[in-house]
Amino acid sequence: MALLDLSDVTVSIGALMPLDRIAFSIEAGEIVGVVGESGSGKSLTAMAVMGLLPLIGGRITSGAVRFADVELNRLPERDYRALRGRRIALISQNPMTSLDPIRRVGQQIDQVSMIHLGLGAQQARLRSVDMMRQLRIPEADVVHGNYPHHLSGGMKQRIVIAMALAADPELIVADEPTTALDVTIQAQIIQIMVEMVRRKNVALMLITHDMGVVAQACDRVVVLYAGRVAETGSVERIFAAPRHPYTKSLIGCIPVEGLAPGGLKGIDGVVPGVANYPTGCRFHPRCSLAQDRCKIEAPLLRTFDEGAAACHLAGDPP
Amino acid sequence: MSAPLVSMRGLGRTFVNRKGLFGARRSMRAVDDVTLDIPAGKVTGVVGESGCGKSTLARLALRLIEASSGSVTFDGTDIGSLEPAAMRQIRRRMQMVFQDPYSSLDPRYSIADCLLEPFAIQGLMPPARQRAAQVDDLLDMVGLARSVASSFPHQLSGGQKQRVGIARALALKPQFLVLDEPTASLDVSIQAQIIALLERFRDDFGLAYLFISHDLGLVRYFCDQVVVMYLGRIVEVMDRPDARPRHPYSRALLNSTFAPDPAKRRVVTPMAGEIPSPFALPPGCAFAARCPQASALCKAERPTLAESTAGGRIACHHPQD
Numbered sequence: 135m136a137l138l139d140l141s142d143v144t145v146s147i148g149a150l151m152p153l154d155r156i157a158f159s160i161e162a163g164e165i166v167g168v169v170g171e172s173g174s175g176k177s178l179t180a181m182a183v184m185g186l187l188p189l190i191g192g193r194i195t196s197g198a199v200r201f202a203d204v205e206l207n208r209l210p211e212r213d214y215r216a217l218r219g220r221r222i223a224l225i226s227q228n229p230m231t232s233l234d235p236i237r238r239v240g241q242q243i244d245q246v247s248m249i250h251l252g253l254g255a256q257q258a259r260l261r262s263v264d265m266m267r268q269l270r271i272p273e274a275d276v277v278h279g280n281y282p283h284h285l286s287g288g289m290k291q292r293i294v295i296a297m298a299l300a301a302d303p304e305l306i307v308a309d310e311p312t313t314a315l316d317v318t319i320q321a322q323i324i325q326i327m328v329e330m331v332r333r334k335n336v337a338l339m340l341i342t343h344d345m346g347v348v349a350q351a352c353d354r355v356v357v358l359y360a361g362r363v364a365e366t367g368s369v370e371r372i373f374a375a376p377r378h379p380y381t382k383s384l385i386g387c388i389p390v391e392g393l394a395p396g397g398l399k400g401i402d403g404v405v406p407g408v409a410n411y412p413t414g415c416r417f418h419p420r421c422s423l424a425q426d427r428c429k430i431e432a433p434l435l436r437t438f439d440e441g442a443a444a445c446h447l448a449g450d451p452p
Numbered sequence: 453m454s455a456p457l458v459s460m461r462g463l464g465r466t467f468v469n470r471k472g473l474f475g476a477r478r479s480m481r482a483v484d485d486v487t488l489d490i491p492a493g494k495v496t497g498v499v500g501e502s503g504c505g506k507s508t509l510a511r512l513a514l515r516l517i518e519a520s521s522g523s524v525t526f527d528g529t530d531i532g533s534l535e536p537a538a539m540r541q542i543r544r545r546m547q548m549v550f551q552d553p554y555s556s557l558d559p560r561y562s563i564a565d566c567l568l569e570p571f572a573i574q575g576l577m578p579p580a581r582q583r584a585a586q587v588d589d590l591l592d593m594v595g596l597a598r599s600v601a602s603s604f605p606h607q608l609s610g611g612q613k614q615r616v617g618i619a620r621a622l623a624l625k626p627q628f629l630v631l632d633e634p635t636a637s638l639d640v641s642i643q644a645q646i647i648a649l650l651e652r653f654r655d656d657f658g659l660a661y662l663f664i665s666h667d668l669g670l671v672r673y674f675c676d677q678v679v680v681m682y683l684g685r686i687v688e689v690m691d692r693p694d695a696r697p698r699h700p701y702s703r704a705l706l707n708s709t710f711a712p713d714p715a716k717r718r719v720v721t722p723m724a725g726e727i728p729s730p731f732a733l734p735p736g737c738a739f740a741a742r743c744p745q746a747s748a749l750c751k752a753e754r755p756t757l758a759e760s761t762a763g764g765r766i767a768c769h770h771p772q773d
Contacts (some may be wrong), residue, residue, distance in 0.1 A: 171639045172610075270722060287502075304513060316501045316666045318723070321708035323718040343639045346669075346710030350717055369714045387644040388712040389673035392694070396651060400644030404609055 143197035163335040167352035173405035174358040220250040223298035225308040229290035240278030246300035288319035360416035367441025376444035456489035462522035481728040497675030505684040519623040547621035551633040553613030557605040611642035669709035698771040
């Protein structure tokens with residue numbers, strides 16, 4: 135059984151329906167990339183898993199989110215609190231806003247294991263410093279006493295990762311953890327994060343818009359577009375033979391070694407807003423392969439031998 | 453080779469501040485001794501991490517801030533010595549696109565006002581009946597709908613705003629455009645659109661770009677000449693974008709870009725050590741503390757930027773082959 139399983143999760147905010155039948159799963163210890171442009175529904179998917187939708191007036195109107203033996207969409211907030219930070223941890227995009235500016239970073243890590251694992255202050259500190267060392271934070275015992283403003287962006291993001299790992303969670307949801315960082319720091323953070331989740335056998339839901347990051351880090355990929363799943367599959371399959379034109383376009387946005395001038399295409403247009411989703415396949419106005427059928431009939435997410443795709447042109451499943 | 457459009461000679465800028473309210477004054481050289489030629493109609497890329505001085509260099513190139521030392525020559529004119537009126541004249545020919553389209557557009561100006569502002573500043577405002585056509589032309593050029601003219605910046609997406617930023621920079625038909633991380637805050641899909649647009653303008657109008665970025669992969673795709681900066685100084689110039697970098701720092705930057713291909717996963721060797729404080733640079737090579745090839749020589753003596761056997765220039769005691 136999968137560790138996390140989203141089956142046809144539909145999310146509504148008022149009269150709007152920003153997520154439509156999102157379905158994918160994550161196995162224990164697996165790294166799954168959730169990709170798409172801004173406005174695809176990546177962060178909302180993360181919020182649905184973390185039970186944070188009420189914060190923005192949203193709710194799951196149908197479908198189910200199962201985590202191990204727990205049905206998260208039916209979980210009372212009280213029980214959710216015991217789960218968050220303990221069994222499911224969140225790493226958010228901006229390390230500058232996810233740390234308390236007036237408390238020492240070490241204490242912020244300590245607090246996680248004190249609250250969730252019931253450790254005393256001394257034990258918690260030892261545990262935090264050890265975690266910081268594993269994340270290759272130099273002079274971890276000194277940094278433990280620093281305030282967030284003493285640290286660089288990359289170092290702060292390592293602190294946030296240490297906090298996420300502090301209570302030995304089974305699943306980490308990382309929402310664009312490196313988007314705010316320089317490429318050199320991004321490369322190191324991705325490397326360190328992947329090493330740590332592999333070593334500790336933690337499952338990782340890695341949200342990003344960068345197919346380069348996905349190729350580097352993930353086992354499987356979920357491509358979202360305008361609130362629907364466009365395609366899922368193993369990372370090898372997704373890059374070698376994408377079934378959905380959107381997946382292919384996203385891959386084409388990364389300049390590769392030796393790409394001829396003019397070769398970088400991008401994707402014309404923008405992701406439609408939730409109030410203006412087009413009929414049929416929501417990608418059809420930007421799709422170079424779109425046919426009449428695509429404008430009228432929404433393609434279902436069909437399962438193939440390996441992975442799934444929602445495109446009329448993806449061929450027939452075997 | 454024809455004369456470069458822009459020439460920087462020994463260009464430097466020092467910032468002074470105090471550590472705390474009563475602390476001692478201390479200074480840092482944000483840009484130090486930069487000598488660089490920017491050819492007309494070509495793209496010169498500058499890469500480096502946050503704090504390497506690349507944005508300061510961008511501002512120096514247009515004299516948006518004053519240089520502490522050295523000179524910038526634009527089409528034969530030393531812009532550092534120009535009086536304000538003459539400076540304004542020459543600014544028509546050199547423009548800037550800023551990193552953050554969210555803060556570089558006035559929230560109270562309609563897009564039409566934004567696009568007409570350069571004309572107003574330069575005293576070139578078209579007669580009222582031609583203004584709408586002028587705005588339409590600019591919007592067409594950057595691929596925005598004409599209806600956008602009456603919108604305000606908050607109604608546009610990041611990519612649309614950056615198109616407005618580019619249209620505004622192109623309004624006066626400049627020859628030289630400085631782009632300070634124009635795509636850093638955008639999705640990769642929108643980044644690719646913007647780059648394609650810039651490629652077209654370079655070809656159609658013969659524009660020269662100074663393109664600032666932290667992404668060496670993108671710079672190698674887009675640029676004709678690649679400049680790598682570290683802590684205020686040029687460490688390597690590659691005069692062909694596909695040239696293999698020889699400086700260990702350039703190599704590290706290249707090793708940090710991920711190919712969209714799971715078969716090409718990299719083991720990222722983390723750079724040891726920390727970036728030295730720009731207020732207290734070590735005597736030798738500034739990169740020595742993080743460099744796997746560093747020797748005693750590197751820690752004692754700063755390497756000078758010299759011709760590289762692979763073309764271009766390099767400042768390294770132990771260049772890689």
